Amino acid sequence: MRKLPGLSETHIDHRAYPPGVAYMDGQYLPMKEAKLSVLDYGFLHSDATYDVVHVWAGAFFRLEDHLNRFFRGMEELNLSIPYDKAQTREILHNCVALSGLKSAYVEFICTRGTSPTFSRDPREAENRFIAFSIPFGSVANKDQMEHGLHLAVTDVLRIPPGSVDPTVKNYHWLDMVKGLYAAYARGADTAVLIDGKGNVSEGPGFNIFVFRDGEVSTPIASVLLGVTRQTVFDICSGMGIPCHARDVSVEDLKGADEVFVTSTAGGVMPVTRIDNKPVGAGGVGGFSEKMMAAYWEMHNDDSFREAVSYP
Amino acid sequence: MRKLPGLSETHIDHRAYPPGVAYMDGQYLPMKEAKLSVLDYGFLHSDATYDVVHVWAGAFFRLEDHLNRFFRGMEELNLSIPYDKAQTREILHNCVALSGLKSAYVEFICTRGTSPTFSRDPREAENRFIAFSIPFGSVANKDQMEHGLHLAVTDVLRIPPGSVDPTVKNYHWLDMVKGLYAAYARGADTAVLIDGKGNVSEGPGFNIFVFRDGEVSTPIASVLLGVTRQTVFDICSGMGIPCHARDVSVEDLKGADEVFVTSTAGGVMPVTRIDNKPVGAGGVGGFSEKMMAAYWEMHNDDSFREAVSYP
Numbered sequence: 249m250r251k252l253p254g255l256s257e258t259h260i261d262h263r264a265y266p267p268g269v270a271y272m273d274g275q276y277l278p279m280k281e282a283k284l285s286v287l288d289y290g291f292l293h294s295d296a297t298y299d300v301v302h303v304w305a306g307a308f309f310r311l312e313d314h315l316n317r318f319f320r321g322m323e324e325l326n327l328s329i330p331y332d333k334a335q336t337r338e339i340l341h342n343c344v345a346l347s348g349l350k351s352a353y354v355e356f357i358c359t360r361g362t363s364p365t366f367s368r369d370p371r372e373a374e375n376r377f378i379a380f381s382i383p384f385g386s387v388a389n390k391d392q393m394e395h396g397l398h399l400a401v402t403d404v405l406r407i408p409p410g411s412v413d414p415t416v417k418n419y420h421w422l423d424m425v426k427g428l429y430a431a432y433a434r435g436a437d438t439a440v441l442i443d444g445k446g447n448v449s450e451g452p453g454f455n456i457f458v459f460r461d462g463e464v465s466t467p468i469a470s471v472l473l474g475v476t477r478q479t480v481f482d483i484c485s486g487m488g489i490p491c492h493a494r495d496v497s498v499e500d501l502k503g504a505d506e507v508f509v510t511s512t513a514g515g516v517m518p519v520t521r522i523d524n525k526p527v528g529a530g531g532v533g534g535f536s537e538k539m540m541a542a543y544w545e546m547h548n549d550d551s552f553r554e555a556v557s558y559p
Numbered sequence: 560m561r562k563l564p565g566l567s568e569t570h571i572d573h574r575a576y577p578p579g580v581a582y583m584d585g586q587y588l589p590m591k592e593a594k595l596s597v598l599d600y601g602f603l604h605s606d607a608t609y610d611v612v613h614v615w616a617g618a619f620f621r622l623e624d625h626l627n628r629f630f631r632g633m634e635e636l637n638l639s640i641p642y643d644k645a646q647t648r649e650i651l652h653n654c655v656a657l658s659g660l661k662s663a664y665v666e667f668i669c670t671r672g673t674s675p676t677f678s679r680d681p682r683e684a685e686n687r688f689i690a691f692s693i694p695f696g697s698v699a700n701k702d703q704m705e706h707g708l709h710l711a712v713t714d715v716l717r718i719p720p721g722s723v724d725p726t727v728k729n730y731h732w733l734d735m736v737k738g739l740y741a742a743y744a745r746g747a748d749t750a751v752l753i754d755g756k757g758n759v760s761e762g763p764g765f766n767i768f769v770f771r772d773g774e775v776s777t778p779i780a781s782v783l784l785g786v787t788r789q790t791v792f793d794i795c796s797g798m799g800i801p802c803h804a805r806d807v808s809v810e811d812l813k814g815a816d817e818v819f820v821t822s823t824a825g826g827v828m829p830v831t832r833i834d835n836k837p838v839g840a841g842g843v844g845g846f847s848e849k850m851m852a853a854y855w856e857m858h859n860d861d862s863f864r865e866a867v868s869y870p
Contacts, residue, residue, distance in 0.1 A: 259586060281570050368698065404721070
């Protein structure tokens with residue numbers, strides 16, 4: 249008989265992970281130690297909700313909005329954690345302070361969790377809370393921030409609201425990943441997906457905006473109600489610029505004067521090419537530049553910032 | 560200034576997990592030690608494919624079919640692992656043998672994995688392979704196997720093929736979980752989802768079949784091409800019973816003489832109530848009983864079984 253391999257006691261993981269600090273089960277841990285059971289239904293069924301908030305220059309930006317969305321998402325999915333909003337806020341502050349990061353990407357997650365019997369009934373699972381603070385990341389790199397992203401309009405259908413509520417932030421990204429590979433194959437940086445009516449929806453991790461004839465529009469359906477998206481509405485309101493959530497067709501997108509995308513991971517990011525053609529006059533437009541400047545300026549507003557107390 | 564909590568060196572997990580053995584990174588591990596980084600995109604983007612095969616009476620059933628589906632799924636998603644089919648097969652055999660389980664639920668997974676920089680570009684991630692063997696589980700419990708499942712027909716739309724290819728086995732289950740909670744609220748055991756045309760698609764972990772006037776039908780679109788589904792086709796073919804993959808309307812389902820569902824987790828399982836009304840004459844039907852018997856009988860067929868060498 250063939251000899252069986254031996255059983256190891258603990259997992260040895262040789263991979264490298266980014267620096268940072270995570271919170272799980274009452275412990276603060278180095279990022280490389282933050283691991284969840286492969287039996288967690290947050291993994292095996294992507295049965296989870298989450299949020300991402302960023303820290304910039306040592307302060308959270310719009311943390312209250314991210315916390316509210318997270319707690320609403322848990323309620324929608326019948327998930328719960330043993331922390332209220334104030335306690336969750338404190339955990340996030342601790343993660344960032346312990347990580348020492350002045351610019352951080354802070355994710356917090358509630359998964360369906362596990363049951364000791366691997367029950368298929370989600371009501372029998374013990375939900376799990378995880379939070380972590382790692383270095384700030386962006387959808388667009390430095391060069392793309394300067395010269396603009398190249399976007400591919402794909403025919404990939406964003407998972408429709410009748411299947412999964414896009415306003416409850418979730419990890420169902422295989423449509424996004426399919427869009428990304430399609431975009432790469434066409435020489436683009438990232439992708440935009442379409443909704444059930446053939447209109448523009450959103451891309452991998454971002455909302456999309458078009459600027460034309462002095463007005464701003466963004467898709468109304470099949471999209472996450474992004475906090476950065478809301479920030480653009482707020483900025484437009486302050487500027488006296490009309491900003492509408494409405495159906496945005498592919499023609500609207502391609503015929504725009506300017507296009508930009510928004511994400512907690514990067515803020516407002518310009519798009520200067522779509523399907524290999526320049527947007528508007530080409531180059532990063534004047535309105536997009538104003539919007540980017542206003543976005544970062546808002547980080548100094550005390551009604552949106554919450555300073556972290558570092559050790 | 561407020562005192563910061565300390566940083567722990569390693570995660571202490573007090574949860575109980577089912578017995579079993581997992582394989583990761585060249586190691587065989589007790590199930591409770593099988594953990595993946597919370598930064599793995601298989602978790603954070605549900606960017607993964609997998610398969611589940613079962614072991615019954617000490618032998619795999621249709622392992623070749625499950626392996627083929629898994630390798631095709633990886634190709635579709637641009638995922639790869641450093642093992643060929645023969646090596647993967649050996650790992651699965653080892654997991655089962657080391658777990659000592661004569662009836663096992665054996666899952667094998669390829670995730671997008673991680674990149675040291677947390678790059679958002681899936682091409683920069685190192686993919687990850689995980690396999691595990693835990694006790695055999697079933698969609699239906701003993702009582703439900705005897706008396707039949709109570710199914711709720713929900714209006715939840717199964718994630719459509721235009722978004723995510725259902726033939727590539729994936730973890731996008733929030734639609735299924737929504738269906739489950741809707742079913743529980745109506746006093747049912749589990750749910751069936753609908754496709755974009757309002758026809759029946761599939762339920763949480765199973766395909767569905769209707770038997771009427773001596774013919775068998777199962778939904779053709781928006782479904783996983785289940786190995787147990789294929790087994791029903793094979794059994795029908797052997798019995799000389801017509802079996803069609805076609806559009807199955809909610810009326811077809813409710814007007815059936817008999818209904819059953821199929822899954823690697825449980826095999827062929829009878830449905831005797833739909834939305835609080837009995838199916839056909841009520842009780843588990845004669846054809847369903849024949850199908851269940853034929854399914855388990857097939858486990859003795861050497862062309863489908865592959866014995867595990869236990870220590």
